[in-house]
Amino acid sequence: MANDDTRSQLTGVILEEQVELTLAEISRSCAVHAEYIIELVDEGVLAPVGREPRGWRFSGGQVRRASMALRLQRDLGVNLAGVALALELLDELNAVRARLNAIAGK
Amino acid sequence: MEFKDYYKIMGVARDATQDEIKRAYRKLARKYHPDVSKEKNAEARFKEVGEAYEVLKDAEKRAAYDQLGANWQQGQEFRPPPDWNTGFEFSGGGFTGGGAEGFSDFFESLFGRGGFGGGRAGGFGAQGGGFGGGAFSTHGEDRHARVQIELEDSYRGATRSITLRVPEFDAQGRVTTREHTLNVTIPKGIRAGQHLRLAGQGSAGVGQGKAGDLYLEVEFAPHRLYRVEDRDVYLDLPIAPWEAALGALVKVPTPSGTVEMKVPPGSTAGRKMRLKGRGIPSATPGDFYVVLQIAVPQPTSAAERALYEKLAAEFRAFNPRDKLGV
Numbered sequence: 001m002a003n004d005d006t007r008s009q010l011t012g013v014i015l016e017e018q019v020e021l022t023l024a025e026i027s028r029s030c031a032v033h034a035e036y037i038i039e040l041v042d043e044g045v046l047a048p049v050g051r052e053p054r055g056w057r058f059s060g061g062q063v064r065r066a067s068m069a070l071r072l073q074r075d076l077g078v079n080l081a082g083v084a085l086a087l088e089l090l091d092e093l094n095a096v097r098a099r100l101n102a103i104a105g106k
Numbered sequence: 107m108e109f110k111d112y113y114k115i116m117g118v119a120r121d122a123t124q125d126e127i128k129r130a131y132r133k134l135a136r137k138y139h140p141d142v143s144k145e146k147n148a149e150a151r152f153k154e155v156g157e158a159y160e161v162l163k164d165a166e167k168r169a170a171y172d173q174l175g176a177n178w179q180q181g182q183e184f185r186p187p188p189d190w191n192t193g194f195e196f197s198g199g200g201f202t203g204g205g206a207e208g209f210s211d212f213f214e215s216l217f218g219r220g221g222f223g224g225g226r227a228g229g230f231g232a233q234g235g236g237f238g239g240g241a242f243s244t245h246g247e248d249r250h251a252r253v254q255i256e257l258e259d260s261y262r263g264a265t266r267s268i269t270l271r272v273p274e275f276d277a278q279g280r281v282t283t284r285e286h287t288l289n290v291t292i293p294k295g296i297r298a299g300q301h302l303r304l305a306g307q308g309s310a311g312v313g314q315g316k317a318g319d320l321y322l323e324v325e326f327a328p329h330r331l332y333r334v335e336d337r338d339v340y341l342d343l344p345i346a347p348w349e350a351a352l353g354a355l356v357k358v359p360t361p362s363g364t365v366e367m368k369v370p371p372g373s374t375a376g377r378k379m380r381l382k383g384r385g386i387p388s389a390t391p392g393d394f395y396v397v398l399q400i401a402v403p404q405p406t407s408a409a410e411r412a413l414y415e416k417l418a419a420e421f422r423a424f425n426p427r428d429k430l431g432v
Contacts, residue, residue, distance in 0.1 A: 008289065009265070009289050009290075009291060010288055010289060010290050010291065010304050010307065011290075011291040011293075012290065012291070012293075012302035012303050012304040012305075012322065013302070013303050014293060014295075014296055014300055014301070014302060014303075015300065015301035015302070015303045015321065016300045016301065017300070019303065029248075060301070060303070061301075064301070068141045071139075071141055072139065072141060072142070075135055075139055075152075075156075076132070076135050076136055076139060077132060086142070090141075090142065098335045098336065099335060101333060101334075101335065102333050102334065102335035102338065102340050103340075
């Protein structure tokens with residue numbers, strides 16, 4: 001096992017707050033066709049800002065959401081509506097878990 | 107290398123039908139899917155189940171696997187028989203599901219490797235993984251890792267040194283691991299669950315392709331005092347019974363320093379007091395919540411016991427269980 005010592009100081013950007021992507025960029029980032037992203041928007045899984053697909057802007061967090069949708073569909077054999085439902089329930093579950101942790105420290 | 111009992115992993119009998127195998131897979135995949143599961147080792151289990159299914163769902167691979175015989179035990183030291191692979195043709199492109207790069211040595215010794223392009227620290231699923239070949243170019247893969255920081259780091263910003271283990275393929279195609287240490291600036295105001303993107307710090311590209319990015323998922327180390335919900339921070343603050351009854355000015359520790367807070371007279375346990383804007387910093391900063399707890403001093407001397415007895419006598423009419431109807 002080698003150890004390289006490239007210790008320059010790296011500064012990142014916060015994906016969820018400081019990154020915005022176009023339809024083309026989010027498609028490339030998830031390695032899918034734009035049509036798939038459009039389907040996710042139609043199903044309400046992704047919520048870009050802007051009206052027309054050409055003017056859509058996706059926040060950075062949506063990249064993760066799109067790849068999660070992709071993995072759930074591929075790995076679990078659920079359809080798009082099922083993915084949308086699963087993601088909504090997961091959001092809710094995570095919010096409840098965070099709440100519980102804040103209240104009870106569990 | 108260790109023998110893998112794919113039937114045991116899937117929890118099915120050796121003579122299970124393809125439908126039974128599919129049902130077992132679907133069930134286990136839902137249980138251990140890393141995006142959904144909170145099970146321990148979910149990712150490792152999910153990979154293992156995916157590998158087992160990759161073999162058992164495919165009549166050709168299943169037949170070849172069955173030919174090894176039923177006497178092997180899960181985890182037993184295994185070497186493929188010398189005549190292995192004669193009479194079986196694995197076209198190489200037969201990997202349907204994603205993530206073939208995460209399969210075990212055992213799998214690879216039997217069925218070959220499904221294409222390179224691992225290198226995702228803790229990642230899973232296929233995404234832009236290039237299959238080796240001639241002179242073509244492709245972007246390097248993004249890598250993902252978790253980094254644990256202190257809550258205080260988010261209040262002030264910090265520098266963290268992060269060591270990642272990066273799998274690489276040498277000239278012979280063997281996987282080696284390299285340690286890669288990065289000094290990363292943690293920006294002020296970052297919250298648990300958010301991702302820090304470090305451009306160009308993912309896997310190297312192939313040919314003219316650009317390197318991928320590195321994504322660091324941030325989580326807070328459990329804190330001795332504070333709990334965090336999104337931008338808001340909670341603290342349990344013990345106060346004395348007389349402070350609760352009479353009101354008091356008390357000192358409160360916060361991640362940005364000690365502050366003084368007024369406890370109103372007649373406060374009860376569980377009362378939540380908000381210190382506005384003292385949560386995690388941001389354009390709209392979170393709030394800091396103080397949850398009051400009443401600490402009861404234990405009487406140790408005769409004089410202290412007498413004081414409690416006097417208190418009891420004075421408050422004879424007080425029934426703390428009034429609302430319970432007893």
